[in-house]
Amino acid sequence: MHIVVMPGDDIGPEITAVTMTMLEAVNRAYSLGMKFETVDVGMASFRKCGNTMPEAAVQKALDADGVILGPCGMTLYPPREEGGINVPGTIRKRLELYANLRPARSRPGVPNARPGLDVLIARENTEGFYADRNMHMGIADFMPTEDVALSIRKITREGSRRIAKVAFEYAARRRKNVSAVGKQHVLQMTDGLFMSEAYKLAEQHKDIAFREVDIDAMAADIYTRPQRYDVILITNMFGDILSNEAVALSGGLGLAAALNMGDKHAIANAGHGSAPDLVGKGVANPSGLMLSVAMLLEWLGARHNKPAYVEASKAIEAALDSALADAQARTPDLGGRGTTTSFAQAVTARVDSGELLATGAR
């Protein structure tokens, strides 16, 4: 398997480096046969060739079996016409990654984690209320007069169908429960179309429990009775907001993991941003990226029918559960005393240990 690694900006290179040390240990322990190639993107690429996302890097991603992308921060990028290209946005478009999968699980011993929370948010990734994704030309956030501003939200039948399909596929492997979230009685056409595709999938999967929930009810419910939810099927902007809430309820943004996937490609890409305030301090939490890598291994295992990849994914999850429960090991954002490097060593040691290898995972 050929895996392209793009370290990204700000804390990206720091958390990517330690994540790769852990992954190399997993690669050896499970004989996965992965080969890694580092490809610069973001400011590292701009300094070399005047472009944050050159076409050659896009081609590398297209040719790879999987991609690991560190967080990218656009704050230092020059304007687009001078080479400051949105890295995750370009990859998402070119690799047709229509699903953004964001898990949030409360792990034993993590401070402020809401007991009973264990969800996978399946968020549509290509349309919705995002001005840069909605239009063939121009942007969908505009001002017809100086006192009026408008945004357009785009929902398509195909976009809704394919994310609903992903949600039901993942639910079949989890606790067999899908909650589709929107506000259909207000957004009758857009959320109506989104929900109609969700109901069609529910009809085809009678073994999976299905319910429709309003986004405002969900915002409260995920706090008061999180155990009610398993897979949450949701449109783009609502999903962005709800997934940050969910990950905060699991302990904090440093745990934010994400897999961006389509029919042919997937990238592991932490669910948090590039945290410029933490650069060089050695305290950035690599958990989000490590968990994203575990999701990528699971995806590769299912796609190529390689059970060792699925086992390796579970072992990373188990190693993180164990390291995160230890206040000496975990990083300061989760009330711990560890550093980026010492925490990653704690995770790697657990992956390497015979005990975890023998037990697999949860």
Ligand code: ATP
């Ligand atoms: P973006 O707009 O790129 O998503 P953002 O401005 O919303 O980014 P993040 O970079 O995601 O914000 O993070 C917000 C704050 O959360 C950071 O400034 C940092 O303090 C904290 N944070 C984010 N990721 C981590 C991490 N991996 N480890 C520790 N703290 C983090």
